[in-house]
Amino acid sequence: MREPSETRILSVASEHLRQHGLRRFTVVAVAEEAGMTHANVYRYFPSRAALVDAVVDVWLKATERRLADIADGPDPADDKLERLILALARANRDLLAEEPHLFAALSQAVAKRHAISRRNRTRVRALFERVIDEGIASGAFEPRDRDRAIAFVIDATHRFIHPAALELEADVPQASVDARLSTLIRVALRVLGTGIV
Amino acid sequence: MREPSETRILSVASEHLRQHGLRRFTVVAVAEEAGMTHANVYRYFPSRAALVDAVVDVWLKATERRLADIADGPDPADDKLERLILALARANRDLLAEEPHLFAALSQAVAKRHAISRRNRTRVRALFERVIDEGIASGAFEPRDRDRAIAFVIDATHRFIHPAALELEADVPQASVDARLSTLIRVALRVLGTGIV
């Protein structure tokens, strides 16, 4: 049985973006490889930009699901916050290493504030808020100001999470980045736990 | 009395870069406005890139001097570290707001790891190290691991200092950025003071 057109276009587009990059990604080529004329692609995606965003969004949503699994788990909030930060940092860093073209498309979507990236950011932030609130409810975290505490965690970890920041460290040995990130996480957890923020 | 050629070229180049940006900055135009042929510019600067870097370097060095004044002051180390971070963050943020073309040139020099930016980074980092070491010597800071503590401060403040990170927040109200930065600084000082890092 034949794959429905929409998913088929999306998977061909994903391959094309990964292999050839944004610059050489064309609706005509995707359509041809999906066995249809380019006009038909526009039945499913309103524009080339929307198709690219859809490809990036598949990755973002998959990453979000893994983060939500962590946030929904039964573990203590401080454990979950640590794993949340680590998982997000690693997901982005691994994408940079393994799928540079897809990473570049994500990076652009973030830089140009596309809807997909703004919405992803909102949802990921909500996961962080949930876990921190859970930690406050359980007494694991005792920040003096909840909103400030959340902003602190996001600002302090920015360097290890944001695509623009990760690009700068692409050539730093992974072990060294890992060590610094683990220091930062340890500090952030202590800061949340001891009412410093 | 007529300004010597080298400084004259440099000041005309600075004006051109600020007004027209990197893209439209040409050695020919700078030379003409400085009242000479372009070949003569090459007596003083080995290439267009070197001239651009020299302009950026003037700004970097001026900023460094202000930071060094803070680091050399008689105040307690924790005060000085706070002022160091604030001064560096504000210098870069003000440059983005007031001289976007010069900021863009700096941003590129950093992204492409030009010698001027690598050396600036090394010297600014040395100032941070000096102040933190001073704080350790005076007992104001008691980190468990000096190098980790320094890395922590630099990583945590990255978002408010690095050009690539500042570009992302150009449209966030200054007051909100200031509030977050001041939280981050307060936390970092407490962290250094209480052996958390």
Next chain:
DNA sequence: GCAATGACAATCTTCAAAATTTGTAATTTG
């Protein structure tokens, strides 16, 4: 009536020639 196509205008990219700019070196000027 839903999926797909062919035909088309508008936009964007490519390519090659022309123009400009970068960079070098021999020569001039004060």
Next chain:
DNA sequence: CAAATTACAAATTTTGAAGATTGTCATTGC
């Protein structure tokens, strides 16, 4: 002799025409 210029090759940018891609829509086919 130090500062600057003229003259020139190499590299880069601009320009404009040809070609390709994007996006729309009326029409076809099942």
